[in-house]
Amino acid sequence: MQFRTQIPISKSNNPIDYNSKVISLGSCFAENMAEKFDYFKFQNVTNPFGIIFNPVSIEKIINRIVREEFYTEKDVFFYNERWHSYEVHSDLSNSDRQELLETLNKAISETNKKLKEATHIIITYGTSWIYRNLESDEIVANCHKVPQKQFSKELLPIEVIQKSIQNTIELIQVLNPDINFIFTVSPVRHIKDGFAENQLSKSHLFAAVHFNLKSNINNLKLEYFPSYEIMMDELRDYRFYAEDMLHPNQVAIDYIWHKFSENYISEESVSTLQEVSEIQKSLRHRSFNPESDQHQKFLAKLQQKISAIQEKWTHIKF
Known part of the structure; x- marks a missing residue:
């Protein structure tokens, strides 16, 4: 008997392996998945401009990265004793304006290079709700706790999101025509927008993403991973949520990664992934008696395993 609904997931046409170079962009769920890529020692770059939801x-x-449009003094502002950019997350904000500009422009150059080399890009969309700066009439990625009266809150229409996703695909393909796209919608619910409003927001994302997948149905380089659907159906229980009852907890993240790796990681890479996992667990092992012969033998054996895997994959570092 089946006691839960399971989401059918198609095997990827272009699976990720240890030669792949992955870029992950988007919401905080992109970071959850990227932590898994890092743990298993895949070649992965995550959110060089911080978490971005819309x-x-x-x-x-992406437009800045592809065209190498560098930030200048007019693109940053001073608030609360720090310099910020409305286009990036507050994690990058800095008390020194020049340092902020250097950080942002270095990220543009490095990400441009990484994007040219990448085999896969994973984009996780979080919300259709946006904040528009009333003075500049520009949509912002982050308000940086600037008073809300300086922004209008809007729901992006499906047509606008469709066009934005299409633009994103085309921009990236200018730089790297061979790259593989994996789109997903974040399973994190944005309840501060309201319960019905969150559902509306997610539905706009689904409609826009699937419109692009359907209109590019013969393009095998565009794929969709159902992380939101797995969370809502397969993990339909509060035991899979963090304390805020909104974010997936570690058990849920592990399960969604398991479903992802089953379908988007190449079968040839599974043995390496398991070897890396064993090494990671061993590195976390704490001995009661670090000086004992038994522990020294354990460390020597562990070093042999690390050397063997690094001989095969030079990018892997522990």
């Missing part, structure tokens, strides 16, 4: 702000950043 499709238009992701498109803006």
Whole structure:
């Protein structure tokens, strides 16, 4: 008997392996998945401009990266004793304006290079709700706790999101025509927008993403991973949520990664992934008696395993 509904997931046409170079962009769920890529020692770059939730702000950043449009003094502002950019997350904000500009422009150059080399890009959309700066009439990626009266809150229409996603695809393909796209919608619910409003927001994302997948149905380089659907159906229980009852907890993240790796990681890479996992667990092992012969033998054996895997995959570092 089946006591839960299971989401059918198609095997990827272009699976990720240890030669692949992955870029992950988008919401905080992109970071959850990227932590898994890092743990298993895949070649992965995550959110060089911090967490970004809405499709238009992701498109803006991609446009800057592809065209190498560097930030200047007019693109940053001073508030609360720090310099910020409305296009990036507050994690990058800095008390020194020049340092902020250097950080942002270095990220543009490095990400441009990484994007040219990448085999896969994973884009996670979080919300259709956006904040528009009333003075500049620009959509912002982050408000940086600037008073809300300086922004209008809007729901992006499906047509605008569709076009933004299409623009994002085309921009990236200019730089790297061979790259593989994996789109997903974040399973994190944005309840501060309201319960019905969150559902509306997610539905706009689904409609826009699937419109692009359907209109590019013969393009095998565009794929969709149902992380939101797995969370809502297969993990339909509060035991799979963090304390805020909104974010997936570690058990849920592990399960969604398991479903992802089953379908998007190449079968040839599974043995390496398991070897890396064993090494990671051994590195976390704490001995009661570090000086004992038994522990020294354990360390020597562990070093042999690390050397063997690094001989095969030179990018892997522990």
